[in-house]
Amino acid sequence: GQQLNQSPQSMFIQEGEDVSMNCTSSSIFNTWLWYKQDPGEGPVLLIALYKAGELTSNGRLTAQFGITRKDSFLNISASIPSDVGIYFCAGPSGSARQLTFGSGTQLTVLP
């Protein structure tokens, strides 16, 4: 089946720094989704991308849909303590009724 590879697996950054993480796939995705999961909670959708090359922002978050349709990037600018959590990329698979998730990037923001 389709697999999504996220990197890095974990990141430790200073408050105020910018963050970049990416997600790659062995197959083409027509939609890319980025979720954040806080401890003890379910994932929350941050950004959705629907077209190759698309660049979309949500506050300090910016995500891009790769031209090859096999990758996506998420950037967080001027990180703050509440950015701590696990960030997942995801895309529809099967009959588009299910989502395939990456293994996540654990972000820690140091004061």
Added chain:
Amino acid sequence: DAGVTQSPTHLIKTRGQQVTLRCSPKSGHDTVSWYQQALGQGPQFIFQYYEEEERQRGNFPDRFSGHQFPNYSSELNVNALLLGDSALYLCASSLVRTGSFPNYGYTFGSGTRLTVV
């Protein structure tokens, strides 16, 4: 407006036992999907229910079964529990006409943490 409600929040079971997890979808949603999230991994799709029928199934054995009720709530049943079934089980609800392109519109619950000993 209540979001997705899952119960119980935590559960400890013994190998070989059976377990039932429950999910109430967000108000106005009619579709329920279940995901298993092992420690340190992303969620994995188990199955999706719409109109009280299983519409799509992931790569999970028949020990995993489900049900959707007329009020759209859902149950996930796991029989003959194995140690490897220990995970966070997430329920996600959506409205079928927005459940695919262009906005997946999934709302996830906080999950049920199942520990099998």
